[in-house]
Amino acid sequence: xxxxxxxxxxVAAILVLAGGGYFYTxxxxxxxLESVAPPSWGTFGVYLLVxxxxxxxSVAVLGRVQTINNRTSDIDEMxxxxxxxxxxxxxxxxxxxxxxxxxxxxxGSLLFHSTVGALIVGELCLCMLQVFNYNxxx
Amino acid sequence: MSHREISAWVMGSIxxxxxxxxxxxxxxxSAALGEVSPPVIxxxxxxxxxxxxxxxxxxxxxxxxxxxxxxxxADEREKQIIDKAGHWSGYVMAFGVVTGLLLYAVTxxxxxxxHIAFGSLxxxxxxxxxxxxxxxxxxE
Numbered sequence: 001x002x003x004x005x006x007x008x009x010x011v012a013a014i015l016v017l018a019g020g021g022y023f024y025t026x027x028x029x030x031x032x033l034e035s036v037a038p039p040s041w042g043t044f045g046v047y048l049l050v051x052x053x054x055x056x057x058s059v060a061v062l063g064r065v066q067t068i069n070n071r072t073s074d075i076d077e078m079x080x081x082x083x084x085x086x087x088x089x090x091x092x093x094x095x096x097x098x099x100x101x102x103x104x105x106x107x108g109s110l111l112f113h114s115t116v117g118a119l120i121v122g123e124l125c126l127c128m129l130q131v132f133n134y135n136x137x138x
Numbered sequence: 139m140s141h142r143e144i145s146a147w148v149m150g151s152i153x154x155x156x157x158x159x160x161x162x163x164x165x166x167x168s169a170a171l172g173e174v175s176p177p178v179i180x181x182x183x184x185x186x187x188x189x190x191x192x193x194x195x196x197x198x199x200x201x202x203x204x205x206x207x208x209x210x211x212a213d214e215r216e217k218q219i220i221d222k223a224g225h226w227s228g229y230v231m232a233f234g235v236v237t238g239l240l241l242y243a244v245t246x247x248x249x250x251x252x253h254i255a256f257g258s259l260x261x262x263x264x265x266x267x268x269x270x271x272x273x274x275x276x277x278e
């Protein structure tokens with residue numbers, strides 16, 4: 001397995017972990033408030049911090065900096081472009097779903113959280129597509 | 139001009155017209171209310187119906203007028219252009235959506251978040267076609 005495959009799998013795991021933690025916290029706050037919790041800078045800041053620290057740590061652990069800098073082959077570029085283009089469309093579809101949902105419930109905080117969820121799903125999809133396209137040898 | 143480039147021009151134009159039409163309705167409703175209006179399902183449906191109907195008509199006319207090219211699968215260069223444009227437009231959408239999220243965290247106005255996110259999706263789709271046209275022109 002190449003550095004990039006391991007890296008994307010690690011980032012996917014981090015996204016699931018941090019995203020799960022973020023939504024668990026929101027869920028707990030919402031139970032306490034008895035309505036959907038409004039976005040909190042603290043929770044969101046912790047979420048971003050966890051992602052940043054864990055991603056940097058995983059890069060350091062997997063650490064082959066030379067490999068990272070050498071990503072220039074045509075096939076790598078094609079895989080990267082294709083995965084990012086598809087992930088962008090998946091993110092759009094997820095954001096559209098959040099917006100359609102908002103038309104019915106009208107809760108801004110729920111729209112905020114579902115849109116954050118859509119962005120997380122898009123990033124997760126990007127990581128999985130990169131791994132999939134590498135293995136498929138696109 | 140290739141069939142795909144003409145299609146990109148046509149789709150981009152349709153989306154710009156539909157987007158202006160939609161946001162004019164939203165601006166009028168907001169002006170009447172004196173605040174950002176809540177999203178109206180009727181406006182969204184009107185936007186979708188307009189885009190679908192005009193796209194189907196325009197693509198049918200283009201397909202009939204250039205049957206062979208319309209049915210030809212994308213070659214490697216075209217595939218790369220489509221992927222690159224799709225990738226770049228993702229950044230446009232993400233920028234708009236994240237801006238909307240940050241504004242919501244400050245203003246707590248869900249209607250504004252809806253319109254910004256919806257607008258970002260429209261702009262990113264238009265940007266995707268614009269990037270395709272630019273890449274075709276650039277001879278990438």
